[in-house]
Amino acid sequence: MSVSPDVVPTMEPVNKPYTETVPSISVEQQQEQILKAKYGNLAKKGGSSLLQKRLAQKGGNKYFDSGDYNMARAKVGGKQKIPIEVKKEVTGDHMPTPDELPRVRKASQSSLVIPQLN
Amino acid sequence: MAGSGPSGNDDLLWYFSQVKGTMDDEVSEPDIISTVEFNHDGELLATGDKGGRVVIFQREPSNKATGSRSSEYNVYSTFQSHEPEFDYLKSLEIEEKINKIRWLSQRNQAHFLLSTNDKTVKLWKVSEREKQAVGFNLRDEDGQLYMGGVRPRTLVVPHYEPMELMIEASPKKVFANAHMYHINSISVNSDDETYLSADDLRINLWNLEITDRSFNIVDIKPENMENLTEVITAAEYHPKECHTFVYSSSKGTIRLCDMRESALCDQHAKIFEEPEDPASRSFFSEIISSISDVKFSHSGRYMITRDYLSINVWDLNMENKPVESFQVHEYLRSKLCSLYENDCIFDKFECCWNGTDSAIMTGSYNNFFRVFDCNSKKDVTLEASRENSRQRAQLKSKKVSQGGKRKKDEVSVDSLDFNRKILHTAWHPKDKIIAVAATNNLYIFDSNNSAPHPR
Numbered sequence: 001m002s003v004s005p006d007v008v009p010t011m012e013p014v015n016k017p018y019t020e021t022v023p024s025i026s027v028e029q030q031q032e033q034i035l036k037a038k039y040g041n042l043a044k045k046g047g048s049s050l051l052q053k054r055l056a057q058k059g060g061n062k063y064f065d066s067g068d069y070n071m072a073r074a075k076v077g078g079k080q081k082i083p084i085e086v087k088k089e090v091t092g093d094h095m096p097t098p099d100e101l102p103r104v105r106k107a108s109q110s111s112l113v114i115p116q117l118n
Numbered sequence: 119m120a121g122s123g124p125s126g127n128d129d130l131l132w133y134f135s136q137v138k139g140t141m142d143d144e145v146s147e148p149d150i151i152s153t154v155e156f157n158h159d160g161e162l163l164a165t166g167d168k169g170g171r172v173v174i175f176q177r178e179p180s181n182k183a184t185g186s187r188s189s190e191y192n193v194y195s196t197f198q199s200h201e202p203e204f205d206y207l208k209s210l211e212i213e214e215k216i217n218k219i220r221w222l223s224q225r226n227q228a229h230f231l232l233s234t235n236d237k238t239v240k241l242w243k244v245s246e247r248e249k250q251a252v253g254f255n256l257r258d259e260d261g262q263l264y265m266g267g268v269r270p271r272t273l274v275v276p277h278y279e280p281m282e283l284m285i286e287a288s289p290k291k292v293f294a295n296a297h298m299y300h301i302n303s304i305s306v307n308s309d310d311e312t313y314l315s316a317d318d319l320r321i322n323l324w325n326l327e328i329t330d331r332s333f334n335i336v337d338i339k340p341e342n343m344e345n346l347t348e349v350i351t352a353a354e355y356h357p358k359e360c361h362t363f364v365y366s367s368s369k370g371t372i373r374l375c376d377m378r379e380s381a382l383c384d385q386h387a388k389i390f391e392e393p394e395d396p397a398s399r400s401f402f403s404e405i406i407s408s409i410s411d412v413k414f415s416h417s418g419r420y421m422i423t424r425d426y427l428s429i430n431v432w433d434l435n436m437e438n439k440p441v442e443s444f445q446v447h448e449y450l451r452s453k454l455c456s457l458y459e460n461d462c463i464f465d466k467f468e469c470c471w472n473g474t475d476s477a478i479m480t481g482s483y484n485n486f487f488r489v490f491d492c493n494s495k496k497d498v499t500l501e502a503s504r505e506n507s508r509q510r511a512q513l514k515s516k517k518v519s520q521g522g523k524r525k526k527d528e529v530s531v532d533s534l535d536f537n538r539k540i541l542h543t544a545w546h547p548k549d550k551i552i553a554v555a556a557t558n559n560l561y562i563f564d565s566n567n568s569a570p571h572p573r
Contacts (some may be wrong), residue, residue, distance in 0.1 A: 029400045
């Protein structure tokens with residue numbers, strides 16, 4: 001919207017409102033500006049980094065290895081367990097396979113199954 | 119424009135019937151409902167949850183005295199469909215959350231459904247047992263053989279005796295190891311023999327009888343993953359044409375493919391896309407245009423697609439724009455920045471048709487859900503809440519106000535609870551009954567203001 005300094009405009013062009021308050025950008029673009037102000041420029045050419053990030057994230061939870069995974073799951077179940085009974089069991093007589101490891105105990109029934117009052 | 123209260127239109131008028139699940143404030147994560155689906159005659163209603171369990175409800179049989187049918191559903195069967203697994207190769211957890219359930223059409227007394235988590239599809243058979251065999255000579259009642267060659271003194275003829283009804287669910291087929299990415303959709307073909315499963319980048323075709331082989335029919339994985347621009351978000355078979363299916367993408371397009379054209383359907387037969395106005399483009403444009411669900415009408419002539427802010431009705435004969443576009447929650451457009459920050463902008467809302475294809479429904483936030491009448495273009499916003507859970511209570515129409523001036527009954531957009539979201543809804547294939555999943559609760563509403571049913 002620049003005007004050459006040599007030319008004195010004799011008439012305001014109709015499609016260049018000077019005093020109107022109509023926003024020149026959409027609501028969405030306003031939101032984008034708020035986001036950019038917070039986090040800086042996000043755009044990256046050549047493929048969507050957003051998509052790649054989400055595809056990677058959707059891999060569920062990443063664990064260091066299966067031991068880490070089982071430890072994490074055991075911890076979740078541990079909160080629900082009653083105080084430990086000390087069992088006398090022989091350990092180390094064979095290598096356990098994943099199937100033999102104790103499954104994390106969780107509520108076996110969906111709460112939808114519980115009969116309601118209404 | 120929201121419809122104003124009771125308009126006399128059946129599809130927009132709803133009454134509370136039942137709510138399933140606990141009313142505790144504390145929500146146990148495995149109880150979060152992740153899919154809801156009626157079977158083909160609406161007698162059964164299945165839900166899947168984050169804990170990998172399936173609960174099937176059965177409609178109350180008709181009242182023999184009055185002949186009327188209540189909309190009450192009671193638990194029929196429940197089973198653990200999927201267990202959490204660990205992908206040893208990638209050190210990733212495979213969640214047991216049930217992403218989708220699809221019923222097969224009934225072929226015998228038993229009921230069959232497909233349920234899937236991120237990686238594995240399973241075929242479950244749900245059958246009733248009302249008889250048991252009794253009177254064996256060589257074994258006792260528990261089935262244990264009499265030891266030592268005991269000779270029975272008298273011979274009896276084994277026969278069937280009625281027993282208490284038992285519902286048994288057993289996994290019949292497991293379709294595993296065919297998807298590198300997360301399965302988002304399954305759809306049974308109208309031929310009742312095959313089905314498709316879709317993940318972010320590929321769609322596979324299966325035969326219901328064969329678990330060790332699957333054909334890849336769509337592959338949009340780029341050579342170089344850094345060039346990834348688009349993922350598959352949903353896929354569905356045409357309800358009548360066994361060779362036609364559609365899949366939607368994160369870029370807001372829907373591709374229709376014809377399996378007769380070639381084995382690999384990378385070339386679409388039709389592409390449905392509304393051209394975007396480049397002037398109004400923003401960082402959010404593509405994210406909110408991502409289609410989260412696509413559903414064919416029962417007739418097969420139309421389909422609805424849900425993106426973040428709207429629900430569109432497409433005529434399969436017209437590719438360049440939808441025949442109808444309804445705003446679901448336009449007031450969120452000015453909140454996109456915060457919805458991006460709290461990840462809500464990525465929420466995947468589903469949508470569904472009613473049995474006669476005259477109305478459509480989808481969910482929103484604050485436990486609101488929206489019903490649109492395709493003919494009158496009227497719509498209503500309703501809430502699935504405990505406050506509305508009185509027997510036969512009529513759901514009041516809700517309105518969200520954006521600006522400063524908030525009328526008395528309106529809800530301010532800033533007070534909306536974005537943690538209470540309705541992503542999954544289902545509509546009975548024949549009757550005016552809807553099922554709405556609100557986190558860990560399943561609400562059932564009906565449109566007939568009939569006499570209260572007995573508890």
